[in-house]
Amino acid sequence: MHFTLVTTLTALPFFVAASPQRVNQGARGTAIPLSKRSSLVNADKSVNLEALKSHVASTKAKILRGFDNFEKNTGAPHPFAVKRATGGLPLDAFEFGTAWSGTISIGTPPSFHTVMFDTGSSDLVLPGSGCDASCNGHTLYDPASSSSSVYLGQPFLTNYGNDDIAFGQQHTDNVTIVGLTATDQTFGVASHYSWGLQVRQFPPDGLIGMAFPSLSVFRQSPVFQTLVTQGQTDEPVFSFNFAAPRPELYLGGSNPYMYTGDFTYIQVTEQSYWHVNMDNVVVNEEAVLTNVNSIIDTGSELIHGTAKDVATFYAAIGGAPSPTHPAFYIFPCKDVPSVSFTFGGTSFPIFADSFIHGPADTKSIDCYGAIIVGKLPFWVIGTAFLRNVYTTFDVANARVGFATLA
Numbered sequence: 001m002h003f004t005l006v007t008t009l010t011a012l013p014f015f016v017a018a019s020p021q022r023v024n025q026g027a028r029g030t031a032i033p034l035s036k037r038s039s040l041v042n043a044d045k046s047v048n049l050e051a052l053k054s055h056v057a058s059t060k061a062k063i064l065r066g067f068d069n070f071e072k073n074t075g076a077p078h079p080f081a082v083k084r085a086t087g088g089l090p091l092d093a094f095e096f097g098t099a100w101s102g103t104i105s106i107g108t109p110p111s112f113h114t115v116m117f118d119t120g121s122s123d124l125v126l127p128g129s130g131c132d133a134s135c136n137g138h139t140l141y142d143p144a145s146s147s148s149s150v151y152l153g154q155p156f157l158t159n160y161g162n163d164d165i166a167f168g169q170q171h172t173d174n175v176t177i178v179g180l181t182a183t184d185q186t187f188g189v190a191s192h193y194s195w196g197l198q199v200r201q202f203p204p205d206g207l208i209g210m211a212f213p214s215l216s217v218f219r220q221s222p223v224f225q226t227l228v229t230q231g232q233t234d235e236p237v238f239s240f241n242f243a244a245p246r247p248e249l250y251l252g253g254s255n256p257y258m259y260t261g262d263f264t265y266i267q268v269t270e271q272s273y274w275h276v277n278m279d280n281v282v283v284n285e286e287a288v289l290t291n292v293n294s295i296i297d298t299g300s301e302l303i304h305g306t307a308k309d310v311a312t313f314y315a316a317i318g319g320a321p322s323p324t325h326p327a328f329y330i331f332p333c334k335d336v337p338s339v340s341f342t343f344g345g346t347s348f349p350i351f352a353d354s355f356i357h358g359p360a361d362t363k364s365i366d367c368y369g370a371i372i373v374g375k376l377p378f379w380v381i382g383t384a385f386l387r388n389v390y391t392t393f394d395v396a397n398a399r400v401g402f403a404t405l406a
Helices: 004-008 049-074 223-229 307-315
Strands: 030-033 035-038 098-106 111-118 124-127 150-159 165-177 180-193 206-209 237-241 248-251 259-267 275-283 286-296 303-305 329-332 339-343 346-350 356-359 366-369 371-373 379-381 390-394 399-405
Touching: 030 098, 111 124, 150 180, 165 223, 180 223, 259 275, 259 390, 275 307, 286 307, 303 307, 307 329, 307 371, 346 399
Parallel strands: 111 206, 124 180, 286 379, 303 371
Antiparallel strands: 030 248, 035 098, 098 111, 098 165, 124 206, 150 165, 165 180, 237 248, 237 390, 259 399, 275 286, 275 339, 303 379, 329 366, 339 346, 356 366, 390 399
């Protein structure tokens, strides 16, 4: 097992604690515009329940896959790993549901690809020129067309759920994100995409993981950590704004025009996913849940909670499980509650247009909430919350910061 980043950049605490590094808020960095495509609602804005079920299954599958990678890479079980029997994952079809994507280039000369930026995984995977018909519609990476491409002779298989996979071969090449280049970056070149990654379900060409190296299938440095190691960024920090009208990923710091005031920082409790503790879930100015273990996941659209916590939350607002899909809850559309999450002693509201996922149908007076049962031992905080705040991920100090949107 080898992690190039750990051995060359000991100041970054991926597996061991390190002294806090000074971070210059608003440091000069590079902005990448983001675009969104969602399939969790129908054309009439009502909730697409089948897509919603798939979204829950895909999020769970991604987290469980990360648990397996963590144990392979560190030799120890992930401290929050779900105890489960052997066998397949639930038989729901895998679907990403929502993809926030931007453009990267790779190779010499460069080819351009759209990718989803995902803080819930750690690897870069793209469809290759040798991919079968499953990659039709995606822009393909051709190793033979890049003079800087190196074939590693190492196969990979990434499992996204019940028999829904990407597999192919590992390569290295130069990966550039808006002028910042990760030289000799290891990534996967897929020769097959299963249904959930095919273009109709997942328009971006691939995924770029932004979690910690312990989750890597390739046992290598994620792209952003490579950029830091190679001195490409001003700061070992990246930040997201998911709010209209200018959603963006900002590499090398935080964009001072996107937020106001100071950041509230929360220390990462386990350097695999971006694990943090949420102080409270507040409904109508009353804390209904406290000390909530959570991860911050830009690759998830919704907010996934434990079954007990979600039941407690909706009981406080007069909600009830859907009669046909008990993992999802409905409440009267006219009675939208005041909801906020407290991190680091600071309360951050979830605005109504983020909390209401959509009506049950075009004639219904009931709406589905964006907080759902996630079938995991912790909460997964997705973009339904993150689009209400400006979020910064501080790799050097292993912490997440939230600030008020400008």
